[in-house]
Amino acid sequence: MGNGNRRLKLEDIARTLGVSTATVSLALRDSPAVAEKTRLRVKEYADKAGYIYDRSAASLRTSQSNMIGVAVHDIMNPYFAEVFHGLEEALVEKGKTILICNHKDDLQRQQRFIDTMLQHRVDGLIICPSIGTKPNNIKRIVSQGIPVTLVCRDLAGSGAPCVRGDDYNGSYQITKHLIEQGHKRIAMVGGRRGSSSGKDRNSGWRQALLDAGLNPDEQIDIPEAMTQKEGQGAAFELVHSKQPPTAVMCFNDLVALGVMSAARRLGIQPGPGLAVTGYDDMEGVGNRSPALTTVSNGATEIGELAAQLMLRQLKGKPVSLDVPLVQPVLRIRESAPPPGKTLKAFSPA
Amino acid sequence: MGNGNRRLKLEDIARTLGVSTATVSLALRDSPAVAEKTRLRVKEYADKAGYIYDRSAASLRTSQSNMIGVAVHDIMNPYFAEVFHGLEEALVEKGKTILICNHKDDLQRQQRFIDTMLQHRVDGLIICPSIGTKPNNIKRIVSQGIPVTLVCRDLAGSGAPCVRGDDYNGSYQITKHLIEQGHKRIAMVGGRRGSSSGKDRNSGWRQALLDAGLNPDEQIDIPEAMTQKEGQGAAFELVHSKQPPTAVMCFNDLVALGVMSAARRLGIQPGPGLAVTGYDDMEGVGNRSPALTTVSNGATEIGELAAQLMLRQLKGKPVSLDVPLVQPVLRIRESAPPPGKTLKAFSPA
DNA sequence: CGTCCCTTGTGAAACGTTTTATTACCCTAT
DNA sequence: ATAGGGTAATAAAACGTTTCACAAGGGACG
Incomplete structure (x- = not known):
């Protein structure tokens, strides 16, 4: 006692x-x-x-801490939360402790965290790199012999393997789906073009349009939005543009929810009045009304895979920098039906 | 290089x-x-x-690590994510590093985490105690001189201060609101009765009914539900009960979303057909349709407060175990109008 | 009976900091 | 010239592990 x-x-x-x-x-x-x-x-x-x-004493002697540092953009984002979930399960099972940080795409914040982690002598780092991260910043860590695994966002030249979904393919597929529904004017909303996911999802959208003989340059392309609020803003912009789209392909589910709620406020019924698709298949989006048509990109799986990759590196086994992309799967639900009789207003309440 | x-x-x-x-x-x-x-x-x-x-060396010498352990039930729950957000901001600003764990209401998992934290010589622990946690488990840590701050769920006799919202008052207020709207049969769905929040929100509901001359025992009271899925299950149960309620007061927003989506599937329009209220005011619930009437309980504020309390303890200042409850504020929106002409079906699509 | 090996156990030197008590030095006032 | 006092710097002892090299004992085998 x-x-x-x-x-x-x-x-x-x-x-x-x-x-x-x-x-x-x-x-x-x-x-x-x-x-x-x-x-x-x-x-x-x-x-x-x-x-x-006393692990400090042991760490001092052995130069390893059994701790893993995890830096993500924002754990509040349900999608990252899910990735984190996969990560955590796999790591605690192996007796690792997790140090965490939300860098919020703030380079300085991310750097501070990385520094601190190195001071704590973490065994490895799992990072969803902040936008604008220099490959060298990561490379330096790796060359100190500390394994790094990237998640969700790739960073060419970093020397670290990256586990992520096939963003290009996912967005290609869902755009193709919209086209097959008969849409001809399809906007894309959101995604930071500085991140691999933002870039790839945008490319998928472009290519799908091109392959269908549609000109991406005539379509509407609104970058940067990542949150529900930003999605709302984008929706206003879209509706008031000269040639409003009949469908909008959103960077993620959050943006899609924002677009739908804004549409509703503008008297447009999401789905019949404006087809909307998401990305991520966050928990619950299939239960809403209209149920969101989206892409499931296996967040938990990505987390688990990243953890496995990290554990393998910790054992000293060399890993290939060329990790196969996790394949997304389309979730066709209700929010993206064929175009209605153009933007039909309906009275709320 | x-x-x-x-x-x-x-x-x-x-x-x-x-x-x-x-x-x-x-x-x-x-x-x-x-x-x-x-x-x-x-x-x-x-x-x-x-x-x-090298912080291990410093830790060894000084017996303190600049790390804070945080154990919550589930970071994937947007509400906890928000609390965590408040916590993190305040702690990183003071140069603390956060060790995290989702205990998922698994006592063993929580204990393992606590043990590991002690081995790492964390400066303090912030815990939302798992249901069934023995006060002594916490007391033992405190008596070792390691500050503990509880969040969201109180634990009498633990010897640690707890920062949380006034759950009783919040649920009392929102139930009263339902009564004022003219509802006479008001169900309560969700909340683990083993946690202080579950217990208190249930008491608030009971008392509001009593004060209005309604008998809580005749109302419907479905405990345990915490997630969207569980909310859906409860909704089916409610609708098929002998005397279905005209309003349901949910333990949290997640459950409320579940109840609303289930209602919709059953051909009942949430709001006019069945008043539903939430709790937490999670991001985005005000933008849905119907906009959720709920209680904002200041999650971020709770997180910040907990962090401040921890920091004060770290400085050696004694803190009162009697922390004033964070006062919730009602968010009256659209999902809980007066009772309609009884459960009116509407045709979907 | 001597040699060798195997099993258990040990002494002591790290690991990289922090901190206490002490020294070395210079300046100023007597 | 000497004492006194302040400022800067230092030597060395912790902190609690892990691990390397070695020792002691006990069979087995020649």
């Missing part, structure tokens, strides 16, 4: 039991160099006496 | 500069005991040479 005293250390146990600290250390870690009987004796006493292992 | 060599240490810098390691250590930490000139010289060289501070 909470004796106000100093914490117990190996030496204390050793003295009490009449053995050396070396023996105690070895025993606690199940080294075969110590006899079964002694091991039991040590463990039992340590347990009873409430011994608490 | 990445010399494959050993990491630089204080001693190396000292040798190069012809001073002692003590001087270097002091200089880097801006001690007034070292002359301005030397300090600059040291810092400049350390910077140029790419020195990386």
Whole structure:
């Protein structure tokens, strides 16, 4: 019971039991160099006496901490939360502790975090790199012998493997779906073009249009939006443009929700009045009305994969920098039907 | 650039500069005991040479790590994500690093995490205790001199202060609002009765009914639901009960969304056909249709407050265990109008 | 009986900081 | 010239592990 005293250390146990600290250390870690009987004796006493292992001391000696640093853009984004979930499960199972940071696409913040992690001697870093991250920043870490795994956003020349979905393909598919529904004027909203996901999803959209004989340059392309609020803003812009689109392909589900709610406020019924698609298939978007047509990109799977890749690197096994992309799957639901009789207003309430 | 060599240490810098390691250590930490000139010289060289501070060594020496452990039920829950957000902002500003864990209301998982944190010599712990946590488990940590701050869920007898919203008052208010709208049969859905928030929100509902001369025992009370999916299940149960309610007060927004989507599937229009209220005022719920009537309980504020409380404890200042509850504020929107002409079906599509 | 190997156990040197007590030095006032 | 006082710098002892090299004992085998 909470004796106000100093914490117990190996030496204390050793003295009490009449053995050396070396023996105690070895025993606690199940080294075969110590006899079964002694091991039991040590463990039992340590347990009873409430011994608490000091990882700082161990880290100092061994130069490794059993900690993994995770930096993502924003854990509040349900999509990242899901990725994180996959990550965490796999890592805690292996006894790793997670240090976390939301860098919010702020380079300085990200750098500060990385520095701190290095000071803590983390065993590895899992990063969704902030937009504008220089490949060299990552490369430097890797060349110090600290494994880095990127998630969601790739960074050419960083020397680190990246686990992510096939953004190009996903957006190509869903745009193609819109085209097949009969849409001819299809906007794209959102996505930071400075990130690989923003870039790739935009390319998919362009290519799908081109392949269908539609000219992407005549379509509407509104970059940057990432959140629900920004999606709303974009929707206003779209509706008031000279030639409003009949469909809008959004960078992610959040933006799509924003677009739909703005449309509603403008008297346009999302779905019949304006086809809207999302990306990510966040939890719950299939249950709304209209149920969101979107792309499931296997967030949990991406998290798990990244964790596995990290663990493999920690074991010293070399990993290929060329990780196969996780394949997305289309979720056709209700929010993107064929074009209606043009933008038909309906009275709310 | 990445010399494959050993990491630089204080001693190396000292040798190069012809001073002692003590001087270097002091200089880097801006001690007034070292002359301005030397300090600059040291810092400049350390910077140029790419020195990386080793926190394990420092932790070992000083018995503190600058790390704070945070254990919550589930970071994927947007509400907790918001609390976490408040926490993080306040903590990183003070140079703290966050160790995180989702305990998922699994006691064993929570305990493992706590143990690991203690081994890492975290400076403090911020915990939303798993349901079923024994006050003693927390008390033991506190009595070791490690500050603990609880968030969202209180735990009497734990010896740790708790920052949380006034759940009783919030649910009382919103139930009262439903009553004022003319509802007489008001169900409550969700909330683990083993947690303070579940218990308090349920009490608020009961008391509001009693104060209005309604008998809580005749109303419908479905505990446990916490997620959208569980909310859907509950909705089916409600609608098919002998005397279906005209309003349902949900434990949180997630459950409310579930109830509304299920209602819709059953041909009932959420709002006019069935009044639904949420709790938490998660981002975006005001933009949906119908806009959710709910209670904003200041998640970010709770997170910030908890962080402040922790920081104060870290400075050694004693804090009162009696923290004033964060006052919730009602968000009256569209989802809880007066009762319609009883459950009126409407045709979807 | 001596030699060798195997099993257990140990002493002591790291690991890279922080901090306390002490020294070295220079300046000023007597 | 000497004492006193302030400023800068330092030596060395922690902090609690891990691990390397070695020692002690005990069979087995020649």
